[in-house]
Amino acid sequence: DARVTQTPRHKVTEMGQEVTMRCQPILGHNTVFWYRQTMMQGLELLAYFRNRAPLDDSGMPKDRFSAEMPDATLATLKIQPSEPRDSAVYFCASGLGAGIGELFFGEGSRLTVL
């Protein structure tokens, strides 16, 4: 049963610490998305990739967030330094691209920054 896998599922850290979240997209999917979900903002698009190349990261705070795809089986979202306002659930999703078709979401990583 193919699915998107995210780690860690939960992370509690202190302000100023580095946080790395990882995502394994579904094998064969060539688009990968990072979303952030908060009570106030709903699902915000942070960044997305096609064929491992970043297409748009305009939703991401550039000074502290970075997103990469070191290879086709791994996407990472890093926050350095983390701040309390980064507390949220971060979702990764993958799809087959071509501009249509559903996105398959992981179960999310809940981040709490104290």
Added chain:
Amino acid sequence: GESVGLHLPTLSVQEGDNSIINCAYSNSASDYFIWYKQESGKGPQFIIDIRSNMDKRQGQRVTVLLNKTVKHLSLQIAATQPGDSAVYFCAENTGGFKTIFGAGTRLFVKA
């Protein structure tokens, strides 16, 4: 699984009734629209989609209507069941691969 306690518009329906969830989208150039369902503790899941060259599409118990003139989408769920209780999001593809989500509506189904 993960979720957040979203402050959302809420729709409460009686089991067996039909539900209609509405969504206004923002970009008149969007050409593809999707409805997702998010259950507590999980990521969003695809329900149904529609391209901009259509105004209606039906699935199993669900129908999506698209009104491009007023940039409005609706999701109709027939014979709503307790398992339909969730948060529902519309999403638009604004060009290329970019998928933007709406604010979401929480559906409560009363037994």
